[in-house]
Amino acid sequence: MKIKVINGPNLNMFGVRQPETYGATTLEQINQALARLGEELGIGSLEFFQSNIEGEIVEAIQQSHKRIDGILINPAAYGHTSIAIRDALLAVSIPFVEVHASNIYKREEFRHKTYLSDIAEGVITGFSADSYLLGLRALHTILKNKTS
Ligand code: DQA
Numbered sequence: 602m603k604i605k606v607i608n609g610p611n612l613n614m615f616g617v618r619q620p621e622t623y624g625a626t627t628l629e630q631i632n633q634a635l636a637r638l639g640e641e642l643g644i645g646s647l648e649f650f651q652s653n654i655e656g657e658i659v660e661a662i663q664q665s666h667k668r669i670d671g672i673l674i675n676p677a678a679y680g681h682t683s684i685a686i687r688d689a690l691l692a693v694s695i696p697f698v699e700v701h702a703s704n705i706y707k708r709e710e711f712r713h714k715t716y717l718s719d720i721a722e723g724v725i726t727g728f729s730a731d732s733y734l735l736g737l738r739a740l741h742t743i744l745k746n747k748t749s
Contacts, residue, residue: 602644602744604737605669606635607661608651609677615702623702624729631730635673638734642741655679655686662689671740672697673733680715687716696743700736701726 608628611618616627632649639647648669650661658679665672672695679686680699690697697717704727705712718724722743725732 602671602741602748603646603648603669604639604644604671604673604740604744605648605650605661605665606632606733606737607658607672607674607676608649609658609675609679610653610655612675612677613651613653622708626730631733634730635733635737638737642738644737644741655683658683659685659689662686662693662695665695666693669695671695671744673700673736673740674698674717675700675702675733676715676717680717681711682716684716687720690717691720696722696740696747698722698736698740698743699724700732702729702732703727 613628615623615631616625628651636647652658674697676683676686676699699715699717699721706726723739725736725739728735
């Protein structure tokens with residue numbers, strides 16, 4: 602099982618950026634925790650990608666075609682704006698789980714809609730770094746059930 606973890610803009614600033622909203626954990630720490638959980642769950646390969654650039658995220662999704670079984674994505678602000686990222690996910694038809702560290706429904710109205718949530722397997726929002734771990738567990742279960 603191959604899973605790619607994709608993080609969008611400003612998430613490289615986790616730990617520094619608005620800690621009252623996003624927590625104190627850095628992206629590096631989140632990735633390390635995901636790698637540990639991946640081993641525990643027996644996920645063969647976990648790849649990590651972060652970019653502040655929309656087109657690079659589109660490329661990373663396209664390059665996953667026929668290579669990656671599932672995507673865990675925090676699209677960050679692009680989730681609220683990017684039809685291109687939605688289209689890339691539809692193009693590769695790779696099952697994905699959308700995660701957010703903050704609870705987007707508790708925040709400004711413009712964060713309540715994302716262009717990914719209606720095509721995601723599911724959305725986890727509001728549990729800080731744990732959103733990622735919960736998301737990985739959910740994605741792993743979904744992929745396991747698809748192959749069995
Ligand atoms: C976020 C929520 C988005 O609204 C915001 O633009 C982010 C981070 C989150 O993880 O809570 O950059 O995706």
